[in-house]
Amino acid sequence: MIKIALTKGRIEKNIEELLGELGYDTNPMVNKDRKLLIELGNELQIVFVKSIDVVNLVKLGFVDLGIVGSDIIFENPSEKYSQLIDFETGKCFFALCGYQTYSEIPDDRVKRIATKYPNIARAYFEKKKQEIEVIKLQGSVEIAPIIGISDAIVDIVETGDTLRANGLSVIEPIASVSTRLIGNNERIQEKEHEIASFVEKINNYKNRVACVSNSKNNR
Ligand code: PRP
DSSP states (O other), X not given: OEEEEEETTHHHHHHHHHHXXXXXXXXXXXXXXXXXXXXXTTTEEEEEEOHHHHHHHHHHTSSSEEEEEHHHHHHSOOTTEEEEEEOOOSOEEEEXXXXXXXXXXXXXXXXXXXXXXXXXXXXXXXXXXXXXEEEEOSSOTTHHHHTTSOSEEEXXXXXXXXXXXXXXXXXXXXXEEOEEEEEEHHHHHHTHHHHHHHHHHHHHHHHHHHHHHHHHHHO
């Protein structure tokens, strides 16, 4: 049996549909109510946790695989796990966001940047050779420039609705984000055949979907 940590919420819904398309009976998932661990047949055991815990459980080898956004992977890199699949769903992007007046701040002034992603923010400003002070927030990061905690934010943007609703905009996109399958390196070796066949099933499905969409576009 393969043990998978799955990010609760939006990612969970997409993966539930995908597993249904792959032929798994997803009833235990659809009807799980508040259960945090379910089994799909005798093939998959799924635990439902927050994104950062998906990465931590995979790193520690408490689960074999994890399904999580690449934002969390970029922020928490580790040699203990590998990326196996880009589902190409849950697409959004990292961006530097703020008020239009951000561009008026002189380059040599240390900027205050609020973010849930300090590593991403530091790497981005290091490339620009600009010094920053990072203000780590756990969520609702958009509030920071509004109440004067920061000059700008580094955050993920999906629809852009939160930025617009708060009078902010994208100053510069940083990197794209999508849902990924990751695997603990030791577990990948231990369960080589089981995991390879699960990964192949997903890749075959992705290829089928890509073929259908290409042939529709070529009509
Ligand atoms: C994320 C992100 C933005 C928002 C972007 O927050 O941090 O706040 O979504 O989405 P949008 O472009 O579609 O408006 P999330 O919903 O994860 O909640 P959080 O603020 O608690 O992090």
